[in-house]
Amino acid sequence: MAKYNIAVMKGDGIGPEIVDEALKVLDAVGEKFGHEFVYNEVLIGGAAIDATGECLPRATVDACMASDSVILGAVGGPKWDSQPPANRPEKALLGIRKALGLFANLRPATLYAPLADACPLKPERIKDGLDLVVVRELTGDVYFGEKHRDEDGTGHDDMNYSVAEVERIAHRAFQMARQRRNHVTSVDKANVLETSRVWRETVERIAAEYPDVTVDYMYVDNASMQLVTNPGQFDVILTGNLFGDILSDEASCITGSIGMLPSASLGETSRGMYEPIHGSAPDIAGQNVANPIATILSVAMMLRYSFDLATEADAIETAVNSVLEAGHRTGDIAKPGEKRVTCSDMGTLIAQAI
Numbered sequence: 001m002a003k004y005n006i007a008v009m010k011g012d013g014i015g016p017e018i019v020d021e022a023l024k025v026l027d028a029v030g031e032k033f034g035h036e037f038v039y040n041e042v043l044i045g046g047a048a049i050d051a052t053g054e055c056l057p058r059a060t061v062d063a064c065m066a067s068d069s070v071i072l073g074a075v076g077g078p079k080w081d082s083q084p085p086a087n088r089p090e091k092a093l094l095g096i097r098k099a100l101g102l103f104a105n106l107r108p109a110t111l112y113a114p115l116a117d118a119c120p121l122k123p124e125r126i127k128d129g130l131d132l133v134v135v136r137e138l139t140g141d142v143y144f145g146e147k148h149r150d151e152d153g154t155g156h157d158d159m160n161y162s163v164a165e166v167e168r169i170a171h172r173a174f175q176m177a178r179q180r181r182n183h184v185t186s187v188d189k190a191n192v193l194e195t196s197r198v199w200r201e202t203v204e205r206i207a208a209e210y211p212d213v214t215v216d217y218m219y220v221d222n223a224s225m226q227l228v229t230n231p232g233q234f235d236v237i238l239t240g241n242l243f244g245d246i247l248s249d250e251a252s253c254i255t256g257s258i259g260m261l262p263s264a265s266l267g268e269t270s271r272g273m274y275e276p277i278h279g280s281a282p283d284i285a286g287q288n289v290a291n292p293i294a295t296i297l298s299v300a301m302m303l304r305y306s307f308d309l310a311t312e313a314d315a316i317e318t319a320v321n322s323v324l325e326a327g328h329r330t331g332d333i334a335k336p337g338e339k340r341v342t343c344s345d346m347g348t349l350i351a352q353a354i
């Protein structure tokens, strides 16, 4: 029986409610497939500030570093708005990503057939389906270059990418494509940016090591248009920090269901951090009405990408689909007048389907 040690950071707002449901589903997977998942619950964000004064206590970082993988609910809320900038709950996310050496952010955008109505795109634009993942580089690019202002007020942000930074994210994307449909679209602006020329040359070189994966190259302006006109052509979108920031938000909104979208952040090792893309939703916290599916699907990503348990990950995704197929909806994905299930009922239904 394989044993996996998981650091669990439930966080704030709806975080504890949705993570509890994800662990319920994970326990069902463990029971069915004979794995032992051991949880080490630690504090982050507002909950950590309340208990220790710090948004990211050392003990939390240590527990994450000692784990096989990390699950995060969500952090933040109005209660901690008056914290100094360095101790805001959101700061903890940057801190933990850095401590764990996470450089690749994965944001899948998948449209589940029973929720096709929620997709804001015209039906003919999603006739090829919608199941893609944006792989965004997290540590380089214009966000981390030197910044300064001239005496006349002109602002500068230095944009840079090293070959090594592009190589490691490119490997991640090609490896991911092998676990999906074997296609990578690399997005840059190589017609005008030097960093993008480095990006493209490096991706071309790495691509040669993955002859089983097809690759194409797209300028970011075209890619942002293609995402809303013909998203079915994409499998893995590989891009830098700035373009990835924008494209991953665009990819998220084309499914129409924020409560359904998971994410992963990966580094050099198999240890990753898995969390829903949505925030702590303080407006609905404590009411047992949040949609836990984004967190449940994040756990599926953990099984697939950190533990290499593809069958188990598939089982979660299939269970989610079958529960939606059977008509169960939390408030955020219900149509007016449709019956709604609670957060905990949704978790139980998915666990039972497994």
Ligand code: ATP
Pocket (backbone or CB within 6 Å): 018, 075, 076, 258, 259, 277, 278, 279, 280, 281, 282, 283, 284, 289, 290, 291, 292, 294, 332
């Ligand atoms: P953050 O800054 O942390 O990203 P935010 O203010 O951008 O937070 P969210 O916390 O993601 O936004 O919430 C945006 C809206 O979506 C809110 O109305 C919230 O209730 C709703 N929402 C977010 N996640 C869920 C969920 N899992 N289930 C149901 N509704 C959700």
Ligand code: MG
Pocket (backbone or CB within 6 Å): 279
């Ligand atoms: Mg937000």
